[in-house]
Amino acid sequence: xAKRILITDDALFMRxxxxxxxxxxxxxxxxxxANGAEAVELYKQLKPDLVTMDITMPEMDxxxxxxxxRALDPDAKVVMCTAMGxxxxxxxxxxxxxxxxxxxPFQPDRxxxxxxxxLAA
Amino acid sequence: xxxxxxxxxxxxxxxxxxxxxxxxPERGQLSARPxxxxxxxxxxxxxxxxxxxxxxIYGMSMVTADRIAxxxxxxxxxxFDGLAAxxxxxxxxxxxxxxxxxxxSKGFNCDITPPTIIRGTNVKITTxxxxxxxxxxxxxxxxxxxxxxSLQERRxxxxxxx
Numbered sequence: 001x002a003k004r005i006l007i008t009d010d011a012l013f014m015r016x017x018x019x020x021x022x023x024x025x026x027x028x029x030x031x032x033x034a035n036g037a038e039a040v041e042l043y044k045q046l047k048p049d050l051v052t053m054d055i056t057m058p059e060m061d062x063x064x065x066x067x068x069x070r071a072l073d074p075d076a077k078v079v080m081c082t083a084m085g086x087x088x089x090x091x092x093x094x095x096x097x098x099x100x101x102x103x104x105p106f107q108p109d110r111x112x113x114x115x116x117x118x119l120a121a
Numbered sequence: 122x123x124x125x126x127x128x129x130x131x132x133x134x135x136x137x138x139x140x141x142x143x144x145x146p147e148r149g150q151l152s153a154r155p156x157x158x159x160x161x162x163x164x165x166x167x168x169x170x171x172x173x174x175x176x177x178i179y180g181m182s183m184v185t186a187d188r189i190a191x192x193x194x195x196x197x198x199x200x201f202d203g204l205a206a207x208x209x210x211x212x213x214x215x216x217x218x219x220x221x222x223x224x225x226s227k228g229f230n231c232d233i234t235p236p237t238i239i240r241g242t243n244v245k246i247t248t249x250x251x252x253x254x255x256x257x258x259x260x261x262x263x264x265x266x267x268x269x270x271s272l273q274e275r276r277x278x279x280x281x282x283x
């Protein structure tokens with residue numbers, strides 16, 4: 001069965017781009033969230049296999065959402081996918097439990113490799 | 122407004138555009154701009170907070186915005202709709218985000234706000250008491266893309282009393 005992914009990004013363009021990459025590589029997009037609060041809510045409802053998480057978003061940012069999701073489910077797999085690649089941000093995300101940190105702009109292969117590694121049986 | 126805040130934005134814009142648009146923009150001459158200026162047809166506004174704070178505004182013509190969005194989406198943009206606007210906003214977000222890593226390496230840790238798009242040529246923007254520096258980029262086959270950087274070091278007004 002295809003692994004189910006929850007996409008989180010405030011930019012419609014980014015959600016569409018990620019959805020294309022994921023579906024072309026055999027993943028199922030379980031849902032799309034436009035901010036951190038929506039991601040937490042959809043995580044509870046959909047129980048996805050993995051979440052992609054932007055950081056700069058209105059309402060609730062991606063770091064706060066990552067922490068809430070990890071509190072709900074300590075085994076949650078969350079991959080940060082953001083334009084902010086400065087070291088302190090990467091460290092904060094990894095310490096909060098993020099499994100990988102992808103800096104935008106990215107090549108589709110970078111996303112696919114991260115998912116394959118994390119979702120390997 | 123220090124010139125050292127501008128370099129990271131120009132550098133990030135060139136590397137992001139190389140990857141996203143597959144073309145290498147050429148940097149033009151840096152110039153100063155008064156605190157009040159009139160916008161271009163499409164403007165992406167990004168707030169910067171942290172050790173340096175202010176605004177960065179990416180301005181371009183409608184034609185340039187259409188060409189950028191078409192390249193990013195991978196299909197011609199017929200009407201500048203929500204998806205096209207989102208692509209342009211994301212380009213601004215990526216340039217700002219990548220600039221932060223470069224600013225951090227100079228010792229300035231900052232954060233960015235989600236981008237806002239302002240459409241319309243008759244909009245006057247004031248950056249209050251921070252003058253803007255402008256770097257024009259000539260993007261081959263796409264058009265001119267200018268970066269208005271209006272930043273200052275955070276005032277240490279809120280220092281705690283020991």
